[in-house]
Amino acid sequence: MRLSERIKALTASPIRRLIPYADAAKAKGKKVYHLNIGQPDIRTPDEYFDAIRNFKVDTIAYADSKGRTEMRDAISGYYKSWDINYERDDIYITNGGSEALSFAVQTICDAGDNILVPEPFYANYNTFTKTALASIVPIPTKAEDGFHLPAKSVIENLINSKTRAIWISNPGNPTGAVYTAKELEMLVEIAKKHDIYLIADEVYREFTYDGERFTSMGHIDGALDRTIMIDSVSKRFSACGARIGCIAIKNKEFMAQVLKLCQGRLSVSTIEQVGAAALYKTPKSYLEEVNKEYKSRRDTLYTELKKIDGVICEEPKGAFYIMAKLPIDDSEKFVIWMLENFDINGETTMGAPGGGFYATPGLGINEMRLAYVLNNADLIKAANILRQAIAAYPGRLEAIKA
Ligand SMILES: Cc1ncc(COP(=O)(O)O)c(C=O)c1O
Incomplete structure (x- = not known):
């Protein structure tokens, strides 16, 4: 067959x-x-297991396709602690960061479209892109430059009429690169000029070393309506098996469209959201x-x-x-x-x-x-x-x- x-x-x-x-x-x-x-x-912090143990219901029902309210509020509160301003309505809960990435690509790409990604990149980006019949156009980076971004002109020269986004993992898997505010500002300028999205995969946000200051794409003014923020509890709280992540953007039209995908898969695990929401109460x-x-x-x-x-x-x-x-x-x-x-x-x-x-x-x-x-x-x-x-x-x- x-x-x-x-x-x-x-x-x-x-x-x-x-x-x-x-x-x-x-x-x-x-x-x-x-x-x-x-x-x-x-x-994994005890808060996760305790919350699940204490969750008493007679029927384990579907959760809201957007995610449980307490989960969305927990993430909104977490973002605010980072000075990133997402409200509950800007956030949908997903099955890990993986589903959020897959939904992001499906929401912005048609067959034949492409997304620019600094290379080397997290290998599953290929899977998410190819299932949307789109492709990755690699932005070359070098180990000797700490895998930082090349000049603006190098990136702009890769953009064509089919380019829908620039997609970064920051801090980077597999490179360990942490992009500077200047680099992110450059990406925002490019994205605005060419009217494309930015996908900011920040699942390693807490993992920076040597006093390296982390700047989120959510800190850069003027692009929150084109920045698709991807997150997850997997690495942050060592809770990979919980499969809880989120997609966030300050763009009502995008949220209305991606909701169709959330509704298509009905919901994310109710119990896991109970545990994951409690993770955000873990002491700093x-x-x-x-x-x-x-x-x-x-x-x-x-x-x-x-x-x-x-x-x-x-x-x-x-x-x-x-x-x-x-x-x-x-x-x-x-x-x-x-x-x-x-x-x-x-x-x-x-x-x-x-x-x-x-x-x-x-x-x-x-x-x-x-x-x-x-x-x-x-x-x-x-x-x-x-x-x-x-x-x-x-x-x-x-x-x-x-
Ligand atoms: C850069 C990056 N993004 C997203 C993910 C997806 O993680 P999860 O689906 O467990 O949230 C991973 C997992 O390794 C990752 O390294």
């Missing part, structure tokens, strides 16, 4: 598609350090502690990677990933090889192959995204395994050259 061209054009997530190799390695008794996926090991000290922990993990993984011969990477300023260039022929082959053929005392490390984070063919082939979501001791062990694996790997670049 026929399958759609649309589904066949999708690529499997580089973060998840090699999981069967990890499962096979574990079935053989290997321990795998998972640096491939942004799944933190930090405890929780987020401060978590930030310190990630900074220390960033320092650990970065220091360990710098010790490995031939590895090139920049110190990330935000989120919890490092995009590292390795002296290997192909990071996908290398990840599989490590899972199938390499271990130190029964333990191995898994990263995410870099190619999936690029739209430009051939880029990222010898890069790997490593998530510093494990504790420091495990990160040291994982990096040590990686170091020895690179030395032993048959596709090590020096070996090939020799």
